[in-house]
Amino acid sequence: MNAADSLLEARITGKTYRRPDGVAMEAVRELSLTLARGEFVCLIGPSGCGKTTTLRILCGLDHDFEGSLTPDPARLAIGIAFQEPRLLPWRTVEENIRIVLPPARRRADLSGLLATFGLAAHRARYPGELSLGLARRVSLARALAVEPDLLVLDEPFVSLDAQAAVELRRCVTLAAEGKRKGEGAGGRMGVLMVTHNVREALQLADRLVLLAPRPTFILEEVRLRVPRAARSPDWVETERAALAARFPVLSEV
Amino acid sequence: MRFTWSGALVRIGSLIGLLVLWQGVAVLAHSRALPTPEAVLAFLSKEAAAGDLFSNLAVTLARVAVSFALAMAVGAVIGVAFGRMRRLDRAFDSWLVVLLNTPALVITVLCYIWLGLTETAAVLAVALNKIPTVAVLLREGARALSPELDEMAGAFRLSFLDRMRHVVLPQLEPHLAGAARSGLALVWKIVLVVELLGRPNGVGYAISVYFQLFDVAAVLGYALAFMAVMLAIEYGVLQPFEAHARRWRLETR
Numbered sequence: 001m002n003a004a005d006s007l008l009e010a011r012i013t014g015k016t017y018r019r020p021d022g023v024a025m026e027a028v029r030e031l032s033l034t035l036a037r038g039e040f041v042c043l044i045g046p047s048g049c050g051k052t053t054t055l056r057i058l059c060g061l062d063h064d065f066e067g068s069l070t071p072d073p074a075r076l077a078i079g080i081a082f083q084e085p086r087l088l089p090w091r092t093v094e095e096n097i098r099i100v101l102p103p104a105r106r107r108a109d110l111s112g113l114l115a116t117f118g119l120a121a122h123r124a125r126y127p128g129e130l131s132l133g134l135a136r137r138v139s140l141a142r143a144l145a146v147e148p149d150l151l152v153l154d155e156p157f158v159s160l161d162a163q164a165a166v167e168l169r170r171c172v173t174l175a176a177e178g179k180r181k182g183e184g185a186g187g188r189m190g191v192l193m194v195t196h197n198v199r200e201a202l203q204l205a206d207r208l209v210l211l212a213p214r215p216t217f218i219l220e221e222v223r224l225r226v227p228r229a230a231r232s233p234d235w236v237e238t239e240r241a242a243l244a245a246r247f248p249v250l251s252e253v
Numbered sequence: 254m255r256f257t258w259s260g261a262l263v264r265i266g267s268l269i270g271l272l273v274l275w276q277g278v279a280v281l282a283h284s285r286a287l288p289t290p291e292a293v294l295a296f297l298s299k300e301a302a303a304g305d306l307f308s309n310l311a312v313t314l315a316r317v318a319v320s321f322a323l324a325m326a327v328g329a330v331i332g333v334a335f336g337r338m339r340r341l342d343r344a345f346d347s348w349l350v351v352l353l354n355t356p357a358l359v360i361t362v363l364c365y366i367w368l369g370l371t372e373t374a375a376v377l378a379v380a381l382n383k384i385p386t387v388a389v390l391l392r393e394g395a396r397a398l399s400p401e402l403d404e405m406a407g408a409f410r411l412s413f414l415d416r417m418r419h420v421v422l423p424q425l426e427p428h429l430a431g432a433a434r435s436g437l438a439l440v441w442k443i444v445l446v447v448e449l450l451g452r453p454n455g456v457g458y459a460i461s462v463y464f465q466l467f468d469v470a471a472v473l474g475y476a477l478a479f480m481a482v483m484l485a486i487e488y489g490v491l492q493p494f495e496a497h498a499r500r501w502r503l504e505t506r
Contacts, residue, residue, distance in 0.1 A: 061408055078408065086405040090423040090501045099419050100409040126501040146409065 026215040038188035042201035045211030079143030087127040133164025288470040320379035328387025336395020394428030
């Protein structure tokens with residue numbers, strides 16, 4: 001990877017937090033990760049291993065850690081789709097998206113974005129009227145509306161029924177593929193997704209980053225060279241079995 | 254609560270029943286201490302024709318408006334600050350308790366002694382009586398602010414004003430509405446006491462004058478006229494405002 005392709009370099013030497021009962025918990029130990037522009041990276045690990053903690057550090061939401069991030073995430077445009085959609089229930093779908101835009105773009109036409117994610121008919125509805133799948137799509141559209149350098153997805157498919165998960169996966173693929181075709185290195189968006197579902201990671205990612213149980217560190221990085229369109233269910237299953245055989249911790253996730 | 258014609262008819266019917274009961278008891282009692290509704294109405298039309306009714310109502314309403322606005326603004330700022338900053342709350346919570354438990358009459362008398370029988374003292378006395386209750390209600394609201402939405406606002410780098418307008422104030426709205434409704438009811442009653450004790454005009458002053466003349470029709474007339482004004486504000490301003498602010502909840506029914 002050349003320097004122009006590098007989006008974010010992280011070296012987290014340690015992250016400890018205090019539980020409400022005062023006990024110190026070491027969440028991360030020695031985790032170095034480089035993200036490239038146009039790359040789709042999945043962080044995979046067992047529940048409670050520190051995936052979301054790592055994600056929060058990488059996004060610049062948690063500054064209380066030992067190590068460094070280059071560049072400072074504050075200098076990057078980051079769009080985040082949280083695990084719970086975190087939409088404002090008192091604002092409509094369209095307003096939820098518009099609010100995060102910079103003032104100069106607040107009146108931008110969102111029709112294209114809403115249509116892409118199948119939200120055109122729901123633009124005037126409130127989040128309380130939406131299914132979880134639709135709310136996740138709004139959350140994804142909101143994250144993309146800021147035209148991010150880095151799109152961050154925290155367990156986007158968890159708790160969705162099969163149909164909603166398929167639909168959202170289509171949206172994520174569309175977003176990733178669309179932005180990867182952006183002109184010039186600066187126009188290409190990196191995607192960082194946290195998941196504990198190896199199958200969905202194998203379907204979507206260019207690179208898997210396997211995390212150890214807490215305190216987490218990188219067990220292995222696996223580059224997937226098969227084009228996304230060519231990844232059949234059989235291929236996904238074969239790869240998953242091979243990974244589980246090499247890393248028994250993955251059979252728990 | 255949604256408007257229904259049947260509900261309105263029940264309320265109107267109930268008020269007419271109260272008037273009939275009053276008329277019946279007044280006729281039976283046949284005493285200066287309980288004039289008939291007709292006598293009160295006659296006083297009101299005479300006072301209105303002379304112009305005194307409207308000037309006294311206007312003066313009192315202005316005092317209610319200024320002291321209510323002052324109490325809501327100061328109480329909300331204190332409440333939110335206490336709710337968000339635990340140290341501040343610990344340091345000054347006892348001040349709030351002292352003020353909450355100081356009788357309205359004591360605060361009023363002290364304000365008049367320290368600041369003289371002035372408009373400032375009157376408005377300040379009313380506001381000081383209401384500020385602690387607004388602060389306590391808003392402190393609870395601020396404590397209940399969603400950390401998830403706060404993190405979302407931070408992740409999308411919303412400006413301070415956008416955070417307040419789209420994220421914080423809508424969450425505080427039920428607490429603000431509660432404080433406003435209970436506040437208005439409390440403030441107008443205290444304004445009358447403050448006027449009775451130390452102002453040369455207003456509904457409270459008029460009631461004190463007619464009390465000395467033992468003119469019960471006048472006392473009831475002024476009380477009813479002002480109650481009608483406050484009810485008009487409750488139904489014409491506060492409730493529509495609340496319904497507008499909660500429209501997203503109605504939509505989700």
